[in-house]
Amino acid sequence: MEVGFIFTEQFNQYNFGSGHPLTPKRIELTYDLMKAYNLFENPNLKLITPRSATEEEVLRIHKAGYLDKLKELNNVGGSPYQAFPKFGLGPGDNPIFPGMYDAAMAVCGASLTAADYILEENSSRSFNITGGLHHAMPEMASGFCLLNDAAVAIQHILDKSPNGTKIMYLDIDCHHGDGVQWIFYDRSDVLTLSFHQDGHTLFPGSGLLDENGKEEGKGYALNVPLLPGTIDSVYINIFEKLVPEIMDAYRPDYLVCQLGVDTHFSDPITNMGLSTSGHEKIFKIINQNVPKYCNNKFLGLGGGGYNVGVVARSWSLFLAELLGVKIGDPLPEQWLDSFNEKWGFSQEEPPTEFRDQNWHIEEKQLKNPYWENELEDRADEIVKKYEEEFIPLIKKSE
Numbered sequence: 001m002e003v004g005f006i007f008t009e010q011f012n013q014y015n016f017g018s019g020h021p022l023t024p025k026r027i028e029l030t031y032d033l034m035k036a037y038n039l040f041e042n043p044n045l046k047l048i049t050p051r052s053a054t055e056e057e058v059l060r061i062h063k064a065g066y067l068d069k070l071k072e073l074n075n076v077g078g079s080p081y082q083a084f085p086k087f088g089l090g091p092g093d094n095p096i097f098p099g100m101y102d103a104a105m106a107v108c109g110a111s112l113t114a115a116d117y118i119l120e121e122n123s124s125r126s127f128n129i130t131g132g133l134h135h136a137m138p139e140m141a142s143g144f145c146l147l148n149d150a151a152v153a154i155q156h157i158l159d160k161s162p163n164g165t166k167i168m169y170l171d172i173d174c175h176h177g178d179g180v181q182w183i184f185y186d187r188s189d190v191l192t193l194s195f196h197q198d199g200h201t202l203f204p205g206s207g208l209l210d211e212n213g214k215e216e217g218k219g220y221a222l223n224v225p226l227l228p229g230t231i232d233s234v235y236i237n238i239f240e241k242l243v244p245e246i247m248d249a250y251r252p253d254y255l256v257c258q259l260g261v262d263t264h265f266s267d268p269i270t271n272m273g274l275s276t277s278g279h280e281k282i283f284k285i286i287n288q289n290v291p292k293y294c295n296n297k298f299l300g301l302g303g304g305g306y307n308v309g310v311v312a313r314s315w316s317l318f319l320a321e322l323l324g325v326k327i328g329d330p331l332p333e334q335w336l337d338s339f340n341e342k343w344g345f346s347q348e349e350p351p352t353e354f355r356d357q358n359w360h361i362e363e364k365q366l367k368n369p370y371w372e373n374e375l376e377d378r379a380d381e382i383v384k385k386y387e388e389e390f391i392p393l394i395k396k397s398e
């Protein structure tokens with residue numbers, strides 16, 4: 001099965017400056033690792049140079065006033081200390097940088113290219129590692145996200161498809177997929193499902209269990225807020241129970257996934273406890289259920305992940321999973337050299353193994369039965385709510 005992989009070196013233009021967690025090195029080193037594993041030579045991989053997004057396409061989701069502001073700052077460049085709080089721009093998460101409109105439009109264009117690819121009758125899967133900027137709101141930037149490429153791509157697929165087309169958006173980033181949720185909150189043609197660290201303990205604060213959609217969209221916004229420190233076994237257990245059931249109840253024509261990997265135990269800005277081995281298992285569950293319940297149409301987007309070595313390893317695992325090939329240890333020497341050269345061992349400890357385990361976290365938690373019970377109790381409580389209330393509501397509306 002052919003996989004459309006979207007890539008251009010222009011992706012490094014989306015750059016908030018040195019010291020910002022969303023460094024373009026993440027994308028560069030991921031590409032390098034995929035290349036070191038010869039994934040681009042796989043006969044089933046189609047490397048695609050993205051097209052640009054049109055303003056008309058982006059305006060299906062975003063407000064003109066905000067787009068105009070981005071355009072204005074694009075040329076002036078402004079100063080990284082300038083702030084436009086109304087638009088969410090300024091020092092901190094979303095500093096102003098020259099070329100910011102072009103960079104944001106390029107990411108959107110790449111997700112639209114990925115969407116165009118799976119809109120073709122004979123293509124089934126595509127992957128844009130730079131996409132998944134799920135926090136952006138129609139009239140403002142948020143959480144490193146200038147434009148919501150995920151929402152723009154979803155709307156684009158619907159615009160190009162017959163009436164009655166349904167899209168499921170599954171978001172596994174450590175942060176709640178709030179932008180996409182609120183944009184489609186009152187609609188039933190897009191079901192959003194976000195697994196994330198509980199909003200009481202992490203940005204953006206939303207994604208609570210009772211945020212469940214409104215009006216026409218009642219029942220079509222779903223959230224799985226997990227406790228900080230959630231480990232592979234607890235996460236995978238609940239994911240495996242709920243995701244196929246929700247897909248089966250909704251039966252989407254397309255699955256769009258945000259594949260943030262900031263749930264890793266080493267991530268510098270979050271507090272979850274997953275490993276790259278755990279990520280691989282999650283990817284397998286997603287990929288195996290696409291032909292079963294999602295019309296065999298899948299659009300993968302990147303997302304968060306601020307330990308660069310994790311981003312490179314986990315997304316390489318995902319691409320390998322899509323291609324049906326097995327890759328693994330040891331990490332290629334040439335890639336470790338490029339990690340050192342481009343990112344520097346001083347920035348971050350280089351990974352020593354490809355598939356890591358979170359045994360040291362599990363061990364710590366097992367010594368603390370209270371904590372272990374808390375994690376499982378939360379998971380049980382969520383599953384109960386889904387099975388008794390949320391999933392039957394999806395079925396009823398069909």
Ligand SMILES: [Zn+2]
Binds near residue numbers: 262
């Ligand atoms: Zn995130």
